[in-house]
Amino acid sequence: MKLNSFFKQCHEKEVFKMLSIYVVSAWVILQVLSITWQPLGLPQKSVTFLIIILLLCFPLYIFFLWKFRLAPINTPGEELDEKEEKKKVGFKKMYFSSLGIITSLCVITVFLIVNKNFSRDKSDLLPVIVKSDKIAVLKFGNNTGDPKYDIVSKMASDWIIHGITENQVAQVITQDLVDEYKTILKGKKIDEDETTIVKEYLKPSKIISGNFYLKNGNLLFQGMLIDGKTNKTNISFKPTECPASNPLQCIEELNESITGYFITEDKKGLMLQETPPKYEAYKFLLEAKYSNDNQEYINLLNKAITADSTYFEPKVLRVAHFYNQKEFKKSDSLLKLIKPDSYTNKRQLNLLNMYEALLKGDNHTVYKSILKEYEIAPFDLKTNRTALVVALQYVNRPEDVEAIYKTVAMDSMNLQNCSDCTTRIYVKAYADIELGKYREAISIIENAQNETEVKILNRPLVIAYVRSGKEDALSQFLRKINIIATPAETQELYLQAGKEYLLKNDIPKAEEYFNKITNAESGIVDSKMLADALYYKEQFAKAEKVLKEVHTKKPKDIDVLAKLAISNFKIGNLSEAKKNLNILENLRAAYQFGEVDYALGQYYAAANNKPELYKHLLKAVASGHLYHWKYFKNDPHFTKYINSKEFEEVMNFWK
Template sequence: MNLKEFVKECHQKEVFKNLSIYVVSSWVLIQVFSEMWEPFGLPKISMTYLLLVLIAGFPFYTYLIWRYRLKPSETKLSRREGMKFVKNKTGDKGVESQLKKRKVHLPGIHFYSPFQKMYFTFLFAILLISVFAVALIVRANFINEPEPGVFAFAKDDSNDKIAVLSFENNTTNEELDVVGKMAVDWIIHGITQNDMGQVISPKVVEQYATVLKASLVPDEDNGILTEYLKPGKIISGNYYLNNGKLLIQCTILDGNMNETLETIEPVSCDSDSPLVCIEMLKQRLLSALLEEDELYTVYEETPPNYEAYKLMQGMNKFESHTPEYLNLLNEAIALDSTYFEPKLHRMAYYYNLEDFAMADSMARELSSANLKSKRQQNLVKLWTALIKGDNKRAFTYLKKEYNTEPDDLNNNSSTMVLALQFVNRPEAIDSIYNKQPIMANIDSLSCQTCEYRHFSKGMADIALGKPEKAIEMFKDYGRVKEFYWIKDVLMYANMRISDHSEVDNIMNTIKLTGDLDTWREKCLLVAKQYLLQEDRSRADLYLNKLLGSLEDQSAELTIEEKELKAFTYFYLDEFKEASEIFQSLQEIDPEDVDYISFQAMCLFEEGELEKAEKLMGDIDRLRADYQYGKIDYAKARYYAVKGDTDLLIQNLIRAVAAGKRYNPGTFHDDVLMKPYTELESFKNVLNFWH
């Protein structure tokens, strides 16, 4: 029997009609169940079990069609055919033997006709497909997930992640939104201060929701938690008004939000004094988590002033470098002089503006405040180490903060930066970068906030001798607008594998999609990288392009453009022209260390050793606090050009000990250091903080 005949006979025997009844009924059942499982209080995993039953039941149903609808008629037909053979008067036993041969016997199955053979062939195929589908569902929902639900395997008790969701405001008063935010903060601080687990805050969930939206990936908060962040417990709550009283309640759910582990007794207080409710709720919740009735300290030593706390909720309205941002912090501190968070942000504000003296003063003030909170103490130690240039201690303290909240993308990115640029540990980047498995689901080209994480990852791969890995990860960035940090990584990597055409293509993209100043900066960067690769001809190509662009400009050059021109002449070995421009720049800013050191190097190359030495001798008068090795590194560059290895290494050690960072363009990435990078003493400088 061929396929066409088999299909025709299936129609005649209403096989497809019976199968369609099962399919349609299953579809209707799934649709009804998807609407009804929640009102009946069933867990989400129930839908998975229903789907498994329906898929597994399909081949069984197909067999039942044969067993009760098709087999009787097939058996009767076979018997009729058998009777005809028996009545054959010729008595020829050959016909009877043909009948026996036609009946092929398998264990438990008698094939009465070609139709039955074909039917059971398709039944076997359906069975295989069903088994495969069931295996996929089981693997996705029970094997890969640590906590599939109440009907599944035992829970993973080692999962100490605790997600705290935003508390829902059911008061209809938007002014009370801040109560929910404060309750969440207070609970988070209590959990972290008492080392009860790793916290996933609403901010972290929002970060992931933002990047997932940019990636066009479903971003429902519950899905982000259960599919990506995977906490062991989830705290959810809400609050409302009852006869003028504020009532706050919360529950502790399992990691899949299938099961309520504990309901916390609601707390009540006057709506004008929400801190009373929040403190009571925190104590009850922490007691439930630890099963101990104790009082706990939190991130803040005492609850902050309510008005000051409300004020701090407006931080995101302003850029962190603006005067408005600083005014907000000062107002919060004026309302509550014991409020730690605005003091911390104010210190960071001055540090980021490079007003290190002011930041240091604030760090000293916080250090002398007799802080009892371990997390506060660690943060103050972190900022103190950063301000002092003690990179090893800074990295150590940041790792403690990172371990408190590793899913925070800002913590993750900052730890990568310190590992790579502060202590030169590129081998540590992978474990930090890969801490976020969610990143595999993000369209990175739509995620501006991810850029510096990617930059650190790519530069680490290049430092470890894996440029191909960086290219594979970020190749799509070469043809898009902006993302200049990652374009730098791509150009660095492609130069190391000598793919010059790709470097040219990226530079053309920058020129076409960006501004002229950016293209000029990248020309100098690419030229220096080619000098590091000892490719003089291609370095000169980009230096001459840059020089031509500057000389063709009709308007008077800005200070930045003059600076670019001076460096271009310097790396073209045209030291006389470079010296003249550096001299004019010194007249504008006589205390710029780079202008002085490069002027001295130009003079040395021109044979004016006495003038060069005098300049470098005078540079020591510019020493001041918070320079982080700038003077010593400038002197090291001069001695590198001069060829004095001992003084080069001495000044490099002084520079790195004072906090000089391993930024792109410095140390092993500095053209002037190229002749010395294989020296053991130079490698010791790179490993100074190890």
């Protein structure tokens, strides 16, 4: 059968119409999914999976179209003459030949898609450099005037070529190849200038060249990267200087800078500095970001800084690390050592301003700064996590958390190897609790704990169970905790449950949990825990006795002093209360972020002194005190006051 005749029959049998329905439907579905995959919380490669499915289903659709719409060729009882029979057999043969061709094309396309999107080993933490067009590495010019350094020219280009090929950056055009072309082109009407030969005949996308000269007995190397088409210099690498007796030192340093440029070339929007870091420094930083061990993390950051003293990002991450470890003085001193590349680099200045504001307790500036950083790198886990924490705990904006949280899809994350992921879940759960979305909080925590037991999620789960009235679920969970956790961990959750029932004004239920601590066997309850349980049971005489013992051991513990002063007041020992308040005042120091004023607010709440209460709470929050699971409206000390206009002012201070 001829092709024209086959197409004519396909048209008559509405084959093209049926195929167009499939193609148009598939296209519409793809368009819808490409827009909705992120809001629906689907994996990022959902569209890729759908394309593969639609391609594989297309040959099946063509086959079923034949089976149910075009076949059988002869209906039962129908008599066909020889010409019609031949025509139908020819159509069937052509139809299935076409089906075979289409099937082959679909399978090949699917193979290419799978190979392109799923063949990379995702467990490899080291950076993968995207292959580009050819790069020409030319011999470095010897500007020393001394022929003995000619060998250094060749050494420099060879070392850079090795770095490029080892890291699979691109195909390299070597100096040897350029020299070979020079020989071949001799006698022809062409300028034998290397640059002309490279551009006209070898046509690389980029050219690396440079020169070196003597300066005060040292060799000074300068390298540059030139665009192969426009001849425009893309970047001039920072000059390197080394003893004339050891040129390899300069060459290695320049090679690090060049490789670092290529490895970060496609990440310019996320780079914190104008010049690329050295490759070795970048590797250390990347390894640090994947580390879950605090000591290893800081060691790798230090190695990155040692490898490249101009590398800005590890310096900032080091400041953040010590801030998170509550080593504020060390964090502040490291911050003061960091200088931006220039005072026009807005991103570096923004980050420095953010950490300066953090250490001053200026939470409004902190939130404003982290949102700028989040807009640049919303998918970076650490940036995203920090934005969540600041929104909830620093400026009391739980309503902002969900949008930030949903930016990063969690369905493919391995929680066992991702501390940032569990922190994000932790913050999201607390935000849901603050907004009264207890079911959502319980769901996200239980789903996470089905994958891995994460201790930091136990407390928000207890809070959500109590506030949602799920007493059976709470009891079942705490029975499990009592078996698998340490006594101290279990008692922390008993204390939290008791405080939550106090917030609900359910005194009998609160005392039930406090009694689990006060009635425990002697020796398995920490004295601070025992003091807290007695304190919240309002057994102030007993609490005072235990708190005095704790205060002797921890004379600078502000929380202990506040509760001791309140216990003094409640049992009528006003002179002791005043004495402890004076001690509390004398504990004021840098980097406390309103801790003393918050403690004084608790005291004046117990004393029902509203003016002093609100004054100190405002001072506390203005100094950077956190909004947290145990502070302000989550603190039983303030149950009577949380609905007042003044308390609302405290809660909305940074909004």
